[in-house]
Amino acid sequence: MDIVFVGAGLANCLIAARIAERRSRVRVLLLEAGESVGGNHSWSYHSSDFGRMQHAFLSPFRAHVWMGHDVHFPAYSRILKGHYGTITSERMSQVMHERLHPSIRLNAKVAHVAADHVVLAGGERIDAGAVIDGRGPVSSRHLDLGFQKFLGQEVQLTRPHGLHRPFIMDARVEQIDGYRFVYVLPLDPQTLLIEDTYYSSGAELPIETLRRRLAAYAGTQGWEIDHVVREEEGVLPIALGGDIGAFLAEAPQGVARVGLRAALFHPTTGYSLPDALELADLVSELPDLSGPAIAAFVRQHAARRWESRGFFRLLNRMLFRAAAPDRRYAILERFYRLPEDLIQRFYGDRLTFKDKARILTGRPPVSVLKALSCLPETKSAIGPR
Template sequence: MQYDVVIAGAGLHGGLIALALLDAEPTLRLALVERADRPAGNHTWCFHRADAPPDIGAWFARLPLIGWPGYRVAFPGFGRTLDLPYCCLTSEALAAALKDAFAAHATARLITGCAVTTLDADGVTLADGSQLRAPLVIDARAMAGRAEGGGYQKFLGLEVELDADSGLDRPVLMDACVAQGQQFRFMYVLPLAPRRLLIEDTAFARTPELDPAQRRAAIHAYAAASGWRISAVLREESGLLPMPWRGMPPAPRMPLTVGYAGGWFHPATGYSAPSALRLAALLARHRRDPLPALRTEWRRHRRRFRLGLVLNWLAFCCFRPDLMWQPFARFYHLPLPVIARFCSLQSTALDVARLLVGRPPRGFGSAWRAGQHTSEVG
C-alpha cells in the first residue's frame, strides 16, 4: 500500500510525530505501525512546559497533560522548591489521543499488534507479509541493547492509590535523602491526583540490572516513612535509559531514525520528550523535504549533547556512587533559567561555564581513589 508517511513504533516519538503531521495535513496518508496490541506502551513521560516550541501547533494544546506549577528536590542538608512548570503525559493519555486522531482522519491508519520485520528508505514490511511504501519512512522503534561507554538510569515505579490525600501539590523530582550504596539512588514522586501517586525508585548505575522485588519493597518503605498508606497498587512500570559519556548522535539520513536509537534524547537526564516535541514540530513544517531542517537541528543538538556527555563522565567517573548526589545538589543551586535551559538542551555558553567552572562539589575525585575512574569521554 502506498502512503505519504510510514512511522514504525507508536511510542512517544512516533506518536507525537503522527499527531503533529495529521494536524498540519488533515488529508495526509499516514500509517503508524506498532508491534504491541495498543499504542504508547506503559510509560509516563515528563517535561518542563517550556520545552514545547512556541510554534508547536494546536495538536499539543489538545493533549490531556497533567501539569504542576513546579517541583521540589531534596538532598542531605539541602532542599529547594523550583517554580518551573512541569508536565506529565501518560501512556493512557497518548493512546487515547492517537485513537481519536486516527478515527478523525480517513486517510490515516493505525496498525497495532503487528511487528515490522524490515525497514528501509522506501517503506516497511510487516510480519504478516504486507508492505507499506512511502517517500518518508520514520523509525521510532524502541532502542534495544546495552549502552557502550556510559551508565544507566534504571527505575521501577508503582502507581498507587492512598487511603488519604498525599498532601503533595507538586512533584518531587529527586529525593536523594534515601540510603545510598553502590549506585546513586533517589525517589521520584508524581502526584497524579490527591490520592494517587506514581512513586519511582531510580538509580544511576554502571550496570543495567534491576531487582524488582527490592525496588517494590523500597517504594513501600518510602511511602510509609512519608506518612502515606497505600490502599492499592494500580500499575507498575520500569525502564532503563542510557546515560552515555562517549558517542555522539548520528547525522540524520533516510530512513529517519528518531528517539533514543537516533540520539534524540538528553544524555544527562535521560529525558526524550523535549527532543520529541521539537522533532514533531519540525517534521510538521518540513515533511516534504525534512533533511535540511533536521540537519540544522542535529548540529545544534550535537553541540549541546556533548555537554551532557561531559557531565555524565564527571558524575559516573569522578564520584563514588554514594557521593554522586553532590554534583546534582550543586546543579540545583543554580538560577532557575539556567536549570530550565539545561533540561531542554538549550544551554548557552555562559550556562556551560556556570555548570563546569568553579569549586568542585564535595567528593570530586573519590572514584579515582576507589579505582573506578575511566578516561573515556566524548
Template sequence: MGGRETDVAIVGGGLAGGLIALALHRAQPDLRFQLIEAGETLGGHHRWSWFDSDLGHEGRALLSPFTYVAWDQGYEVAFPQYRRPMRAGYRSLASADFDAALREILPERTLSLGQRVCELYANGVTLQSGERINARTVIDCRSVLPSQHLLGGWQIFAGRHFKYDRPHGITQPMIMDASIDQHAPAGNRSAYRFMYVLPLAEDELFFEDTYYDEARALDEDLLSRRIDQYAADMGFADGVEIGREKGILPVITGGNFKAYRASIEIPGVAMAGARGGFSHPLTSYTMPIAVENALAIASHAHLSGPLLAHFVRGRANEHWRKTAIYRALGRMLFKATEPERRVNIFQRFYQLPEELIERFYACHTTLPDQVRILSGKPPVSIPRAIRALASKGKPLLMEKTE
C-alpha cells in the first residue's frame, strides 16, 4: 500500500482537531498522528471564550500551554432593566495564540498545513494533491455542513480589536450588553442583539456586535459602524484597529440528528467538532465541549477506526439528548415572541443564580436547573410558548453569503 503511514489522521485543524491532536500527544507521545488542515494556520480567525468553572483539572491542564487572557474578578451583563456584575472567572483565547502554541508543542512532522483533503476512508485519506495517507484511525473535524435535517436560525457577529495610546481603565469583560437598540441590520427588522467587550490588555479593547435572527445575512460594514458608535459612546473613538473577525453560526432548535449524521457520515470514520454535533445549540460556546471530547478521544485512541467512530457517535447522540433544553429555548427565542421583545427572555434568564448560568453555558444543565429556568412568570405568553415548543423551524441550509 503506497503513501505515508500514520496511526491517526485528524482532518481539520480548528479548535476540535487541534485539541484532539494536543490531547493525543500528551497522552501517548509515541503515537503517530497527522493533523491535516486546508489553511496555512491552525484555528482559523476566531476567538474562543469560556468560564473558568467550565473546565475541571484535566481540562485546565490541556489548555495550560496556551497563552490566553484571564479575568479572575468576574464580568458584567446589561439589559434594559438592570446591569449585573457576575463573580465567575472568564477566559479568552485568540486563534493566533492557539496556532503558535500548537506549532511549538506538536512535532513538525505531525502537521500537514495547506493540504486539502478530497476523500476520507476508514483507513486513510487522499489529499487533493493525490497523495494518500494511510491510517489506522481517521477523525473528521472539518467545518459544519448545511443540512435540511437540522432546524433553527442564526447567530451573526462581527468583531473589531482596537489599540489605544493610553490605558482604557476597563478591568472586566462585558459579555452581554443587551441594553442597546435591538434592531437587526436589515431595515426595521428586530432581533435579539447585544454588544460584547473584552479588555484584552490595558490599552486594547475587543468589541463584537452579535445578534440572533432567522435570516442569514451579515452586513459587516453596518456592524462595523455600529461598533464605532458604541466605542465612541464609551469614550474610545480614537483606537487603531489591529484585528477583526466575523461569522455566522447555526442556532439549532430542532431536527433529526440521526438523519443528519447519516447524510454525511463516512463508515468507519469518527466525526468530531461541530460537524459531529458537538456544539452548544443556543450559545455556540464550544471550548468546554471540545476539551471534554478531546480528552475522551485521547483516552480511547487505542481503538480501531470503526470502534472509535462508534464510541464518538455514542457521545454525539448523548450530547444531542442532553442539549434538548437549549433547542427548546431556541424555539421560544425565535417563535414565542415578537423580535423586539426577545431581549426579555435573556433578561429574565440572567436574573437566575450564577452557578446555574455557568452550567448552562458548559452544557451541564441539571434537571433542577431546567425546572428553575422554566418556572415562575414566563417572559413570553404561555400559548405562544406552547406553540413555539411544538414548532419545527426552518432548515439550516447555509448558502454562501458575504
C-alpha cells in the first residue's frame, strides 16, 4: 500500500480524495475505527474562506449552503451577507464511498503506527510507503489550550420554524461556564441543528444539563420539538499558547499527523475545514509521497501556520484570561460591529496589519492591566489561569 490513512475524519478524507483525483495511480487505504466514515459531525465554513477551484472540489461534499447568516447579542442583532455552508458526516461518507469504496475499512481500530506500517487491534500488520494519522486532537503538555465545547441536536419540529439563515452566534442566553452562545442551522423547513456552545477553560461536557438547556432555548424561540433525530458533541481546542516544535516532535518518527492532531485549525473560531482543504491541496501536489517526505512537509507546514497565528492566540488569552467569564461575550459583541469584510478576513486567516490594529483599538471591553498581562505567550499547558 502506498499511503495508509489512520482515521477517516475530515482531514484524512480530503487528502485521500484529492490524491485520488490528482494522482490516481497512488494506492490509498483509509482505516476507520468506527462504523462510518466521518463519524457524527458537521463542518461549517464561510464561502469567503475558499477560492473558485476549492469550491469546485468541495461542491460534492457540501450538504447545505445559506445566503447570509445572523449574529445576536444582548445589545444588537446583525445580518451578515456572506454565504455560509456546511458539510455533514453523512454526506462525507456518501462521497467517499462513491470514490474510494474498495479503499475504506471500517471497524478497523489501529493499535500502533510507524513510518512504514500500522498494526490493527487484532494484530494484523499493514505495510505502507507512508502513514498519515488523522485521529483527532491529542493532549500535550506543550499546548496551552482553552476549549470550545458543545452539544448539538438535530431536531424535527411540529411545524415550520420560518428561519432562512443560520444563527452562527446567539449570545442572548445566560452566560454560564465562560462565553456561551447557541448556534442554529436550518436544515429544512421543519428541521434544525441546534448547538449549545461554550468557550470554557474546562473540557467537561455535562450532557444531561446541556440537553435541558437546548430544550429551554427551543422553547424561548417558540419551536416545539417533535423528536430528536440525532445528537453530536465535541470538545475542540482553542489555542492560547504553546511550543509548537515540541508538540509536533511528539509524533512517531516519519508519521505525518494532520488536522487537529497537528494543531491545524483556526485558533479562535476552532474551524478546521479551511486548514484541512489547504493541506489536502498541498499534499496532493508533493513530488515525493513517501512517508518521510510527507511527514517532514506537514510538520514544517503546521509549524509555519502556528507561527503566523500569534495574533489570534493573543486574542484568545485576552478572552479567557482578561475578561470575567460572564463578560466574555462583550468581546465578541464588540468584534461583530466591525466591517463585514474584516470579519471575513478574520475567519479566513487573512488579517492585514490594519485589520489587527482596528480590532485592538477603541475602548477595550476588558481591564487594560489584565490585557497587558496576556501579551507574553505561554509555552506550555502550565500557564496563568
